Amino acid sequence: MKKLSIFLLMIITFAGFTSCEQDDDVVFVAQPDPDGVMFVNATAESYTLTNQTANNLAERFVWNEVDFAAPTTVTYELQGSSVSDFSTFTTIGTTGDNNLGVTVRQMMSLAMEAGLDNDPETEMPNTGQIYFRVRAYAGTDGSNGLNAVSEAMSLNVILPEAEEETGPELPKIYVTGNFAVASGYEADWTPEAGIPLAAAADGQTNYEGFIYMNVDTPNYKFLPTNEGWDGNWGDAGDADGAYTEVLESPGVNAGTPDGTGGYFLVKADTEALTYSLTETNWGVIGNATPTGWDSDTDMVYDADNKIWTLTLDLTQQEAPDNGIKFRANDAWDLNIGDNDADGTMEFNGQNIGVPESGNYTITLDLSNPRMYTYTLTKN
Structure with a gap:
């Protein structure tokens, strides 16, 4: 009888181990990020879109990083539309980063779709709104259905009349x-x-x-x-x-x-x-930067967008006596500033002010000859 009891105990113990082994199987179910995806960049009150600056960077959109709790990459798709409901839209680009630049030309295309055609018989025909949103999805092709879409961001844009643009095209x-x-x-x-x-x-x-x-x-x-x-x-x-x-x-x-x-x-x-x-290799210098006027902080060239970029903590400074400047090769032989605080650049121009302290994405666009521009976007 004692032997039988020991035998039954062994059977029960083995069954228990087997049950535990089966219970340890893990089924992974990915969930959408509860915080979703949203834009975090500041935008201008309005954007003036001209043919002369068509290749320039108009805005760099920045959004939060999304975590789908899935063992895969996250892809972001920036979409632009001429209508707020995005019943039709254009894919501006896709990226694995949490930011993407939009050129003046891309904004102009959306503005024309919105009917900003400079018709002189229409009141303010060249002023209106275009819209952007970002979609985040798990993986690289968006086929698994796991995604999040931000709320639409509206931007005010202006297409100037031809005679109001900045003079004749340069030879x-x-x-x-x-x-x-x-x-x-x-x-x-x-x-x-x-x-x-x-x-x-x-x-x-x-x-x-x-x-x-x-x-x-x-x-x-x-x-x-x-x-x-x-x-x-x-x-x-x-x-x-x-x-x-x-x-x-x-x-x-x-x-x-x-x-x-x-x-x-x-x-x-x-x-x-x-x-x-x-x-030339470009950097940012000034008393708004961590190293002051003593040394540059190097920028990195982005060949796809044809801009120099840098993310940096800046302190609030008022131009023209303070702020930042762009200069090449860690020397003052080639430096660029902004004499009119209008976003267009001049060699040996004035310092550029920083409106408030914070972390900024700084871009320098030298791709349009003699129409050099920059942006400071607070992250």
């Missing part, structure tokens, strides 16, 4: 070469995709602009128009890759000062037949 020449695709531009050695340099004013021949050449050995030429190769200028040297700073038509393919790539301030005078490239 331009163009640069094309072997570096374009690798540097975020459209096509190599293609006049139609040439990168513009702008003259100071109508009738002048002193052109300038900033160009990223992200290849080991850049080669390029200057073009009088973006319609073909007629009248192109190269370097007056003997072989491709020469850098004599003298233009010749047609000349050989021009190079860079040390033969390597970088982010360059490019200047050309088509009357004096001279040109120059100065490599």
